[in-house]
Amino acid sequence: xxxxxxxxxxxxxxxxxxxxxxxxxxxxxxxxxxxxxxxxxxxxxxxxxxxxxxxxxxxxxxxxxxxxxxxxxxxxxxxxxxxxxxxxxxxxxxxxxxxxxxxxxxxxxxxxxxxxxxxxxxxxxxxxxxxxxxxxxxxxxxxxxxxxxxxxxxxxxxxxxxxxxxxxxxxxxxxxxxxxxxxxxxxxxxxxxxxxxxxxxxxxxxxxxxxxxxxxxxxxxxxxxxxxxxxxxxxxxxxxxxxxxxxxxxxxxxxxxxxxxxxxxxxxxxxxxxxxxxxxxxxxxxxxxxxxxxxxxxxxxxxxxxxxxxxxxxxxxxxxxxxxxxxxxxxxxxxxxxxxxxxxxxxxxxxxxxxxxxxxxxxxxxxxxxxxxxxxxxxxxxxxxxxxxxxxxxxxxxxxxxxxxxxxxxxxxxxxxxxxxxxxxxxxxxxxxxxxxxxxxxxxxxxxxxxxxxxxxxxxxxxxxxxxxxxxxxxxxxxxxxxxxxxxxxxxxxxxxxxxxxxxxxxxxxxxxxx
Numbered sequence: 001x002x003x004x005x006x007x008x009x010x011x012x013x014x015x016x017x018x019x020x021x022x023x024x025x026x027x028x029x030x031x032x033x034x035x036x037x038x039x040x041x042x043x044x045x046x047x048x049x050x051x052x053x054x055x056x057x058x059x060x061x062x063x064x065x066x067x068x069x070x071x072x073x074x075x076x077x078x079x080x081x082x083x084x085x086x087x088x089x090x091x092x093x094x095x096x097x098x099x100x101x102x103x104x105x106x107x108x109x110x111x112x113x114x115x116x117x118x119x120x121x122x123x124x125x126x127x128x129x130x131x132x133x134x135x136x137x138x139x140x141x142x143x144x145x146x147x148x149x150x151x152x153x154x155x156x157x158x159x160x161x162x163x164x165x166x167x168x169x170x171x172x173x174x175x176x177x178x179x180x181x182x183x184x185x186x187x188x189x190x191x192x193x194x195x196x197x198x199x200x201x202x203x204x205x206x207x208x209x210x211x212x213x214x215x216x217x218x219x220x221x222x223x224x225x226x227x228x229x230x231x232x233x234x235x236x237x238x239x240x241x242x243x244x245x246x247x248x249x250x251x252x253x254x255x256x257x258x259x260x261x262x263x264x265x266x267x268x269x270x271x272x273x274x275x276x277x278x279x280x281x282x283x284x285x286x287x288x289x290x291x292x293x294x295x296x297x298x299x300x301x302x303x304x305x306x307x308x309x310x311x312x313x314x315x316x317x318x319x320x321x322x323x324x325x326x327x328x329x330x331x332x333x334x335x336x337x338x339x340x341x342x343x344x345x346x347x348x349x350x351x352x353x354x355x356x357x358x359x360x361x362x363x364x365x366x367x368x369x370x371x372x373x374x375x376x377x378x379x380x381x382x383x384x385x386x387x388x389x390x391x392x393x394x395x396x397x398x399x400x401x402x403x404x405x406x407x408x409x410x411x412x413x414x415x416x417x418x419x420x421x422x423x424x425x426x427x428x429x430x431x432x433x434x435x436x437x438x439x440x441x442x443x444x445x446x447x448x449x450x451x452x453x454x455x456x457x458x459x460x461x462x463x464x465x466x467x468x469x470x471x472x473x474x475x476x477x478x479x480x481x482x483x484x485x486x487x488x489x490x491x492x493x494x495x496x497x498x499x500x501x502x503x504x505x506x507x508x509x510x511x512x513x514x515x
Contacts, residue, residue, distance in 0.1 A: 032191025035081030092187030236264030243277025274368030285469030299368025430498030
């Protein structure tokens with residue numbers, strides 16, 4: 001039995017058992033229940049014979065009789081302990097007899113009694129009058145005297161009660177040992193008579209139920225621990241993740257976590273840029289003539305692809321410009337950025353920075369980040385050709401002007417900007433903000449934030465798409481991993497890198513192709 005089924009079983013049992021116990025206790029066997037409790041049963045033999053006995057030594061069962069020798073005192077509580085009213089006709093007695101309850105005292109006779117602590121006070125009307133069935137006596141024909149008290153059929157609402165205080169005399173048997181315990185004789189139609197607890201501790205039934213619930217809760221806790229972060233549809237096999245280096249860190253972490261959770265799954269990684277990844281997916285699909293175990297990620301949707309490649313929006317990604325600290329720049333207007341990439345600004349002092357030459361480090365053609373930069377910031381204009389391989393000196397025969405170079409990967413570009421004086425580049429925001437050796441540039445005074453991007457105040461963003469070749473089978477690892485990226489664990493990973501899951505946007509249309 002798998003962990004999810006165990007969790008379901010424990011949950012059902014944990015709800016069903018207390019529910020059944022409640023119905024059984026209050027609607028089946030306990031709907032009508034007359035409760036009783038002996039709250040006191042104590043002797044006063046030594047006290048009655050001592051010089052300090054006071055009134056106890058002079059107590060007599062009736063006028064003219066001898067004083068009590070072995071007195072004892074019993075306090076019995078009678079109550080409605082059920083879920084509904086107990087009426088006169090609910091007592092199981094002969095209809096023309098008023099007796100409802102009889103209390104027996106083996107080995108003792110009743111010297112006196114009083115009904116007390118009536119709640120509500122209106123119950124006293126049941127104990128007045130000559131035929132009210134409140135009486136005391138001794139059962140004839142018993143081996144030893146058995147005193148008794150009879151009580152009327154008292155209607156009791158929930159939780160009405162009254163008490164009977166009896167003074168008893170020990171008449172036979174071992175005077176040194178405790179007398180036999182009192183007994184109750186009564187019956188309730190459609191219900192039962194039950195000794196109730198004092199309320200200062202838990203009953204055995206309550207203790208058993210608490211132990212049972214504790215076991216269920218611990219069981220669910222263990223299932224949760226062993227089942228933590230398990231996707232609902234763990235799949236097996238191997239899938240290749242390729243494409244944009246801007247999303248590489250996110251996908252590597254997500255792939256490793258999925259594989260750690262689902263032991264039959266594994267992932268290979270070959271992030272070479274958006275175009276390179278899409279080409280690899282197309283080639284794998286053409287060879288297999290079906291959906292291959294490949295997922296390609298692209299910064300933005302690609303309109304010039306074959307129809308077999310199907311996009312799925314994964315995340316709303318922010319990008320940013322980054323600059324070398326020696327440039328002395330932290331904010332650039334959109335116009336200044338365009339002039340820089342047009343080659344019109346060759347030294348940072350021309351736009352308020354330090355006296356340091358400008359160097360532009362870009363991503364290579366085919367990069368989704370470069371395509372996003374050209375589309376969103378340069379208004380569709382392509383970047384100029386490079387004239388340097390090492391980003392420090394112009395190549396022989398290279399174009400004059402500012403030094404321009406390109407790098408394959410996001411990390412390589414960030415390393416170049418950090419190490420080359422006056423260098424300017426662009427990258428995915430999450431990767432850039434983790435660096436402390438370069439400056440993340442504001443644009444028109446605006447930081448790169450989700451709120452600014454979705455409200456049009458920050459222009460450098462794009463939707464990250466996952467591409468498949470045709471529709472993968474529902475039980476395949478590729479399909480399962482795509483679903484994993486949209487559940488809570490996958491979303492947490494995406495957010496931890498500074499991006500936002502598409503379905504959490506106030507305007508989800510921004511995550512549609514062509515938005």
